[in-house]
Amino acid sequence: MPKIGMEPLRRKALIDATISTIGERGTLNVTVAEIAGRAGVSSALAHHYFGPKEELLQATMRQLLADLGRDTVSALRGAATPRERVSAVITVNFNAGQFREETVHAWLAFYVEAQNSPLLRRLLRVYARRLHSNLMSGLLPLTSRPEAERMAEAIAALIDGLYIRRALRDGLPNPASATSLVEDYVDAKLERQANAP
Amino acid sequence: MPKIGMEPLRRKALIDATISTIGERGTLNVTVAEIAGRAGVSSALAHHYFGPKEELLQATMRQLLADLGRDTVSALRGAATPRERVSAVITVNFNAGQFREETVHAWLAFYVEAQNSPLLRRLLRVYARRLHSNLMSGLLPLTSRPEAERMAEAIAALIDGLYIRRALRDGLPNPASATSLVEDYVDAKLERQANAP
DNA sequence: TTTTGTTGATTGATCAGTCAATTAAAAATA
DNA sequence: TATTTTTAATTGACTGATCAATCAACAAAA
Numbered sequence: 001m002p003k004i005g006m007e008p009l010r011r012k013a014l015i016d017a018t019i020s021t022i023g024e025r026g027t028l029n030v031t032v033a034e035i036a037g038r039a040g041v042s043s044a045l046a047h048h049y050f051g052p053k054e055e056l057l058q059a060t061m062r063q064l065l066a067d068l069g070r071d072t073v074s075a076l077r078g079a080a081t082p083r084e085r086v087s088a089v090i091t092v093n094f095n096a097g098q099f100r101e102e103t104v105h106a107w108l109a110f111y112v113e114a115q116n117s118p119l120l121r122r123l124l125r126v127y128a129r130r131l132h133s134n135l136m137s138g139l140l141p142l143t144s145r146p147e148a149e150r151m152a153e154a155i156a157a158l159i160d161g162l163y164i165r166r167a168l169r170d171g172l173p174n175p176a177s178a179t180s181l182v183e184d185y186v187d188a189k190l191e192r193q194a195n196a197p
Numbered sequence: 198m199p200k201i202g203m204e205p206l207r208r209k210a211l212i213d214a215t216i217s218t219i220g221e222r223g224t225l226n227v228t229v230a231e232i233a234g235r236a237g238v239s240s241a242l243a244h245h246y247f248g249p250k251e252e253l254l255q256a257t258m259r260q261l262l263a264d265l266g267r268d269t270v271s272a273l274r275g276a277a278t279p280r281e282r283v284s285a286v287i288t289v290n291f292n293a294g295q296f297r298e299e300t301v302h303a304w305l306a307f308y309v310e311a312q313n314s315p316l317l318r319r320l321l322r323v324y325a326r327r328l329h330s331n332l333m334s335g336l337l338p339l340t341s342r343p344e345a346e347r348m349a350e351a352i353a354a355l356i357d358g359l360y361i362r363r364a365l366r367d368g369l370p371n372p373a374s375a376t377s378l379v380e381d382y383v384d385a386k387l388e389r390q391a392n393a394p
Numbered sequence: 395t396t397t398t399g400t401t402g403a404t405t406g407a408t409c410a411g412t413c414a415a416t417t418a419a420a421a422a423t424a
Numbered sequence: 425t426a427t428t429t430t431t432a433a434t435t436g437a438c439t440g441a442t443c444a445a446t447c448a449a450c451a452a453a454a
Contacts, residue, residue: 004419006433026312029226031409042435047411105312111361112309115223115302124365153362154378158351161358164308165350168321173350181351188385195392201453203399228443239401244445 007049011059013039014046018060023102026167028057028109054117061110061123068098068127072134083190085138086155089131090182093159094175099166108167131156143193151189158182204246208256210236211243215257220299223364225254225306251314258307258320261300265324268292269331280387282335283352286328287379290356291372296363305364328353340390348386355379 017039021030032053033043050056075088092098114120132152139148162178173181214236218227229250230240247253272285289295311317329349336345359375 004432010433027309032411033409041433043410044412044435045433048434051411053410108312109309111365112224112306115305115364121365128362128365150378150381154355154382157358157362157378158354159358160361161354161356164357164361165325165354168308168311168318168325173354181347181354184347185351185382185385188382188389191389191392192385195388201398207399229445230443238399240444241401241446242399245400248445250444 010039010041010045011049014041014049014056015060015063018056019064019106020102022060022109023100023105026105026109028113032056057110057113058117058119058123060106061120064103064106064110065123065127068092069130071095071097072130076134079138082138082141086135086142086186087183089134089138090155090159090186091179093131094162094178096175099163099175099178101166104163104167107163128156131159142190147189147193151186154185155182158185207236207238207242208246211238211246211253212257212260215253216261216303217299219257219306220297220302223302223306225310229253254307254310255314255316255320257303258317261303261307262320262324265289265295266327268294269327273331276335279335279338283332283339283383284380286331286335287352287356287383288376290328291359291375293372296360296372296375298363301360301364304360325353328356339387344386344390348383351382352379355382 014035017035018030021035021038022028031043032046035056036043036046039046046056050059071092072089075092076085079085079088097103110120111124114124135152135155136148139151142148143151159182162173162181166173166178211232214232215227218232218235219225228240229243232253233240233243236243243253247256268289269286272289273282276282276285294300307317308321311321332349332352333345336348339345340348356379359378363375
């Protein structure tokens with residue numbers, strides 16, 4: 001039953017299946033056959049469209065990054081003040097879309113895989129740099145550059161750390177509490193600066 | 198050349214080899230043969246002493262936890278005040294012994310693997326609980342219980358997050374800067390409480 | 395001679411990746 | 425319009441490689 005123009009649909013289905021498979025199993029050790037099966041096609045077709053497995057994984061990671069990027073841009077659009085920009089960046093990362101258990105597991109698995117795969121590593125650095133610069137754009141008007149750098153680093157670490165903890169314990173930090181934890185850090189730092197300059 | 202009493206030596210050598218192999222390769226996807234080879238024995242011997250591979254991994258994780266636990270106890274012994282207890286816990290985690298790239302990679306890999314293995318998961322929770330309670334013992338005399346809980350959660354997330362970032366970028370957060378980042382958070386929080394109770 | 399240490403060889407399972415073959419839609423040709 | 429040809433979609437069957445795990449056999453210490 002070959003319909004024409006299936007390629008984009010299949011690619012998307014395969015990438016989605018990759019995320020959900022990795023998310024459910026909590027590891028990148030998933031077979032192409034399982035992913036393909038979940039997407040409703042044969043493993044041969046997955047290889048037909050993506051070539052080696054590694055490429056499917058890379059495409060999946062790009063999708064995750066693209067989703068996060070889109071959400072971030074959209075959130076920043078609504079931020080009027082620098083402080084709001086910082087909040088927007090924080091909120092996006094604990095969004096319903098990003099902070100799903102499935103997605104969190106996938107991120108974590110990719111972090112590990114990035115240790116071996118230069119390309120995945122590069123993709124992750126793109127994400128890290130983007131996060132950093134988004135945070136800096138909000139922080140620089142609020143404090144000195146060294147302090148802003150330090151805060152951006154801490155916020156990024158808090159986000160990553162809360163992801164890990166979310167993956168480990170079953171959902172202990174929910175989106176709201178995770179967000180408030182990071183916001184609380186930002187407030188504490190800014191207040192201290194206001195009180196004792 | 199079978200000397201007697203080799204078992205403990207071989208076990209230790211195999212566990213050490215497991216850590217360094219995982220650390221270097223950055224993944225738990227290492228073969229028993231490679232680990233055994235690094236320990237200077239055959240893969241058959243590894244199975245002889247540990248049975249299935251999973252058990253070797255568990256033993257390795259227990260070793261990592263035990264090392265961290267030992268370091269922590271020793272660091273806490275020298276802490277006179279509650280605030281010093283908090284510092285001691287933080288410092289230990291970014292210790293030369295714990296924060297080696299090899300160890301960091303191994304921890305990260307185990308975090309991922311814990312998603313599938315109930316036993317590894319349980320071991321990680323032991324670590325998390327111990328960290329939490331150690332932090333609380335220092336924080337409770339300094340602030341209210343809810344605030345202490347929140348701070349302990351944030352400190353733990355910061356530690357985990359800095360580990361991840363260490364694994365990703367090549368060594369950006371060195372022990373000293375990682376420590377000072379977390380200490381800075383603690384100071385900011387405590388000062389805020391002192392200023393506006 | 396019993397126990398402990400040790401390994402080479404082997405087995406069985408799992409998987410990524412390939413390929414030839416099949417179907418049907420689309421395009422070209424008559 | 426009717427046909428032939430090309431192209432896209434799809435898979436089952438297969439191959440080759442990798443590895444965990446086993447086992448029989450051997451060496452040396454007790």
